[in-house]
Amino acid sequence: MTSLVIAEHDHGTLKPATLNTVTAAMACGGDVHVLIAGQNAAGAAQAAAKIAGVAKVIHADGASLAEQLAENIAAQVLAIAKNYSHLLFPATAHGKNVAPRVAALLDVAQISDATKIVSADTFERPIYAGNAIAQVQSSDPIKVITVRTTGFDAAAASGGSAAVETVPAVADSGLSSFVGAEIVKLDRPELTAAKIIVSGGRAMGSSDKFNEVLTPLADKLGAALGASRAAVDAGYAPNDWQVGQTGKIVAPQLYIACGISGAIQHLAGMKDSKVIVAINKDPEAPIFQIADYGLVGDLFQVIPAFTAALG
Amino acid sequence: MKVLVPVKRVVDFNVKVRVKSDGTGVDIANVKMSMNPFDEIAVEEAVRLKEKGVVTEIIAVSCGVTQCQETLRTAMAIGADRAILVESTEELQPLAVAKLLKALIDKEQPGLVILGKQAIDDDCNQTGQMLAALSQLPQATFASKVVIDGGFASVTREIDGGLETIKLKLPAVVTTDLRLNEPRYVTLPNIMKAKKKPLETLKPADLGVDVAPRIKTLKVSEPPKRGAGVKVPDVATLVAKLKNEAKVI
Numbered sequence: 001m002t003s004l005v006i007a008e009h010d011h012g013t014l015k016p017a018t019l020n021t022v023t024a025a026m027a028c029g030g031d032v033h034v035l036i037a038g039q040n041a042a043g044a045a046q047a048a049a050k051i052a053g054v055a056k057v058i059h060a061d062g063a064s065l066a067e068q069l070a071e072n073i074a075a076q077v078l079a080i081a082k083n084y085s086h087l088l089f090p091a092t093a094h095g096k097n098v099a100p101r102v103a104a105l106l107d108v109a110q111i112s113d114a115t116k117i118v119s120a121d122t123f124e125r126p127i128y129a130g131n132a133i134a135q136v137q138s139s140d141p142i143k144v145i146t147v148r149t150t151g152f153d154a155a156a157a158s159g160g161s162a163a164v165e166t167v168p169a170v171a172d173s174g175l176s177s178f179v180g181a182e183i184v185k186l187d188r189p190e191l192t193a194a195k196i197i198v199s200g201g202r203a204m205g206s207s208d209k210f211n212e213v214l215t216p217l218a219d220k221l222g223a224a225l226g227a228s229r230a231a232v233d234a235g236y237a238p239n240d241w242q243v244g245q246t247g248k249i250v251a252p253q254l255y256i257a258c259g260i261s262g263a264i265q266h267l268a269g270m271k272d273s274k275v276i277v278a279i280n281k282d283p284e285a286p287i288f289q290i291a292d293y294g295l296v297g298d299l300f301q302v303i304p305a306f307t308a309a310l311g
Numbered sequence: 312m313k314v315l316v317p318v319k320r321v322v323d324f325n326v327k328v329r330v331k332s333d334g335t336g337v338d339i340a341n342v343k344m345s346m347n348p349f350d351e352i353a354v355e356e357a358v359r360l361k362e363k364g365v366v367t368e369i370i371a372v373s374c375g376v377t378q379c380q381e382t383l384r385t386a387m388a389i390g391a392d393r394a395i396l397v398e399s400t401e402e403l404q405p406l407a408v409a410k411l412l413k414a415l416i417d418k419e420q421p422g423l424v425i426l427g428k429q430a431i432d433d434d435c436n437q438t439g440q441m442l443a444a445l446s447q448l449p450q451a452t453f454a455s456k457v458v459i460d461g462g463f464a465s466v467t468r469e470i471d472g473g474l475e476t477i478k479l480k481l482p483a484v485v486t487t488d489l490r491l492n493e494p495r496y497v498t499l500p501n502i503m504k505a506k507k508k509p510l511e512t513l514k515p516a517d518l519g520v521d522v523a524p525r526i527k528t529l530k531v532s533e534p535p536k537r538g539a540g541v542k543v544p545d546v547a548t549l550v551a552k553l554k555n556e557a558k559v560i
Binding site: 067069070071074092093094096097098099100101102103104105107108109110111112113122126127128129130131132133134135136137138139140173174175176177178179180181182183184190192196221229232233238239240242245246253254264265271274275276277283288289290291292293294295296302305306309310 | 322324327328330337349404405406409428429431432433434435436437438439440441442443444445448449450451452453455465468469470471472473474475476477478479480483488489490524525526527528529530531532533534537538539540541542543545546547549550552553557559560
């Protein structure tokens with residue numbers, strides 16, 4: 001029984017979600033291998049070889065894998081899938097894009113967003129926006145799993161010395177091609193990896209106010225910025241800041257919800273945070289029902305005062 | 312060009328479901344059911360493509376119980392031209408649904424399939440990708456913009472860190488994200504018109520698909536409850552609590 005983790009990387013380095021996925025793979029039992037499918041991705045392959053607990057790194061390198069297109073990455077996984085009992089992807093935008101293609105072509109079901117590995121064939125996963133937890137058992141010979149990274153600790157990024165085996169890259173499918181990307185470069189931690197998150201809701205009122213009020217607080221705390229769906233839909237914050245059932249699932253040490261009422265879809269994305277602070281002028285807002293510390297007041301006075309009080 | 316739009320009947324997004332006391336599932340008796348919100352965005356996008364003259368016919372499809380007819384009528388009230396119900400009382404898991412939809416692609420030969428990225432009941436986020444793989448079609452998931460030009464679709468996708476645009480050779484499968492569009496309200500005249508539109512009913516066996524579930528739900532439980540904490544009177548107290556009690560700053 002051997003598990004394969006499909007690493008998320010930018011060719012040069014590994015994305016942190018890979019480390020949580022390795023921990024989930026170790027819980028499946030047996031050896032853990034990591035697949036690096038990329039172009040000029042020796043850096044990522046070397047990083048994967050150093051992860052504690054990884055027995056082998058499989059490195060496929062070629063132009064077809066440069067843009068991480070779902071069709072080609074899935075084909076690369078399928079080329080070696082039969083050697084494994086478990087295929088694990090981080091439940092990120094990339095992992096969610098590729099994993100079901102692999103599962104379908106293996107004619108197996110997929111377990112999405114696993115939060116716990118109960119045994120080699122039994123898993124826990126949240127359903128209905130996290131309002132229920134299902135324990136599910138797969139009867140398929142190969143388990144294809146996406147791993148909710150907040151459910152598992154990160155494996156140690158150093159201490160391992162796995163062998164790196166090179167395999168040929170698959171040919172391009174010819175079905176899709178990459179046109180371009182607009183990636184926002186931020187000088188702050190990534191939302192899903194941040195220890196502290198400052199998150200704003202519709203009550204922020206405008207994009208300018210959102211930045212003017214929340215950015216200094218986030219800077220002071222070294223925090224990532226997040227948003228509710230209402231704030232994103234209103235154009236106050238970029239799409240990929242959305243925390244919630246169908247956006248990012250986060251579990252930082254400290255989550256500060258500013259002007260967020262607390263719709264169940266938002267709570268689904270952040271209720272596993274260690275400490276939750278809610279600042280809202282409505283004392284009846286549902287967010288207060290799950291907040292460790294609630295402060296009822298006007299955001300535009302409380303948050304600048306909070307920032308100032310941090311010294 | 313024909314467009315196929317799969318839609319799922321789910322518990323309405325405003326309903327907070329309860330876990331059954333015997334742990335066999337969630338109680339969905341007598342709760343409001345609606346079209347999965349992401350699928351509604353998919354229907355809207357198909358209708359907009361038709362209004363632009365890119366699309367000639369929109370076929371809505373649903374797989375599930377008889378009551379899915381209501382969901383299909385809603386799709387037709389938004390603007391789908393006809394509907395197909397693949398009727399089954401079996402628990403239909405994403406792989407089974409993808410196989411049913413693949414059989415319908417083979418039959419109807421659409422130029423585009425557009426569906427929600429995820430259903431808000433099982434939160435699987437699988438069907439579109441599985442369908443694309445089984446049908447050997449390109450895919451663009453989490454779409455926030457779709458442009459059809461010639462034999463290609465340019466799709467802007469919401470990814471971690473920002474946006475990405477990819478070009479797909481048609482036919483293709485696109486799954487919708489929240490920012491793609493805002494679905495229109497259905498009007499009473501359109502609801503009346505939708506009642507007269509054709510709705511065909513098939514069985515999985517008619518399509519030659521085995522829909523037996525591969526994943527067994529052993530039990531469903533409540534998530535750990537998170538109790539309300541305390542209200543603090545002012546910023547100074549909040550900062551003191553975060554520093555000394557919670558020790559997170």
